[in-house]
Amino acid sequence: MPTSPTTRASATTNSPPTTNNATTTRPDTPDTPGDPTAPAPLFTPPELTPQLWTGAATRLLAKLLGEFAYEEIIEPVARTTGRGEAPGRYTLALDDGAPLTFAARRGAYGSWHVDPHSVERAGQPFRDPLRFLVLARRLLAIDGATLGHLVHELNATLVADVRIDGTALTSAQLADLDYADLEGHQTGHPWLILNKGRIGFSATDATRWAPESRTPSRLPWIAVSTSLAAYRGVPSLASPGRLYGCELDPATRDGFASALRSRGLDPDAYLYLPVHPWQWDEVLLPLYAAEIAGGAIVPLPTDGDARLPQQSIRTFLNTTRPDRHTVKLSLSILNTLVWRGLPTERTLAAPAVTAWMRGLYESDPFLRDECGVILLGEVASVTVTHPLYDHLPEVPYQYRELLGAIWREPLPARLAPGERARTLASLLHTDQQGRAFTAELVERSGLPAEVWLRRLFAALLPPLLRFLYRYGTVFSPHGENAVVVFDENDVPVRLAIKDFVDDVNISAQPLPEHQAMPQEVRDILLTEEPAFLIQLIHSGLFVGVFRFLAPLCQEQLDVPERTFWSLVRAEIQRHQARFPELQDRFETFDLLTPRIARLCLNRNRLHLDGYRDRADRPHAAVHGTVPNPLALPADGTSGT
Structure with a gap:
């Protein structure tokens, strides 16, 4: 007798694998009386409402436009009127020639921050990222097979976003959660548009196993x-x-x-x-x-x-x-x-x-005793x-x-009494009332915003820079792998790092510090030339996290983006001044160059690999260069 979808999901999610035919009913699904062959009732997530769907779609379209523009998948142009250029307004011609218009602010690394409620087409609000893919498929240069899978993955991401919105807490409530529970309220990768596609999961699977289900x-x-x-x-x-x-x-x-x-x-x-x-x-x-x-x-x-x-x-x-x-x-x-x-x-x-x-x-006494960095091995x-x-x-x-x-x-077990841990990604969260999680933490700390940010950068950067300069070794400190440890006053004090074997890279240029590396480790860790090794810090931390944190701080903490980046640069320079004997390494692994390569994540899905099978894991695409906000000003001063 075939099993119904609900019965099948129950057997796989709430029971261990067994060798008999026993099944267990989902806790939230009442037993179906009567004929056991009767179809199970269909399940519709209660949060799938017009209001929540439109809100999630509006934000995702703005994110799509901004990140596609950052990677130069699309190239919006400044809008002009009879009186000249309209400040902050941009236009994008879609396949049928009718333009999409929106307001955006440019930021560090050439990024775009699109106002979600400003997007219009033919004088009417436009809020549909799925429709955008269809109207711009030639502009985006995507083939039919890729387009079909994109619509699937974008829909799944939207459903997950709606689930998060339907059970959202305020930033004040989130600040009281512990590390494990806070993870279930995060919205996913800030750079990738298709960040919760989870192809292979059914709707029931996602309800049961996705982090936002908090089960x-x-x-x-x-x-x-x-x-x-x-x-x-x-x-x-x-x-x-x-x-x-x-x-x-x-x-x-x-x-x-x-x-x-x-x-x-x-x-x-x-x-x-x-x-x-x-x-x-x-x-x-x-x-x-x-x-x-x-x-x-x-x-x-x-x-x-x-x-x-x-x-x-x-x-x-x-x-x-x-x-x-x-x-x-x-x-x-x-x-x-x-x-x-x-x-x-x-x-x-x-x-x-x-x-x-x-x-x-x-x-290393600096890492061990001064930084107190936590390596979650x-x-x-x-x-x-x-x-x-x-x-x-x-x-x-x-x-x-x-x-x-x-x-x-x-x-x-690695936290001291009074310490709390939160992933770096959580600092990018904004609640349904528009309150940034970071703003909540800064207020609780009692510190001026710039002082709090200095403490954040002093917790994050020194251990990462020490591994880079002293050992030619780089973590990929993106928002999920880097964990910020706070004291009892919600002031950042140190860094915890995880996911070594997947996200640690070493310099392809031989260094004396690598001579004692076991062959098993040497064989498995990815190696990169110094010029690209620093990209892991740029793309993982500066582009992948700080590019989004900086405008949040400007909007909600009154810290200008220029000041934000000068504080980051000052922390790098402070570390370099502390270890002048590594001057040659500062030049080899130069984080302060005027421009850096633009790594692209969304281009990979649209243009490089799409959804085709391949024998090796894909890597981020590289497309042109972008200005480095950490570069020294022309006069050579710190810029602070």
């Missing part, structure tokens, strides 16, 4: 034969038993072992790892069917701990036991440019990368190969990232 779940575990699975850990977790001793209660470990023995299997020949229920149902059951049938993969029950999905969507924080590790799982959905699996080689190497990074930190991993796909390098990369887990150190 803790008990993840099922599986046991995998060591003929397929491999374990790696930092020295303190060198054996799987040490990890499981931290992560699983004795009764749970005994239950897992008993489940294997009941099948005539030896528990010592298996590794345990949690699995995302969606991944089990959609990917693992079809693609590992032979291994499941043969007992190489054995479904197990949940460990009983509730976990909450974070902004990266495949990462879960333990809310039952916050002292236990955060876990990152394979999830074969397409979201923000890539499939969200776990590459086998990088997953295997994650603990070795952590050990090397930690070694740099522990031997990826301390253990289990990788599971596929008997066929992992030996076929020409197949799409999503098929070589199907199953694995990475355990990351939990943040709460």
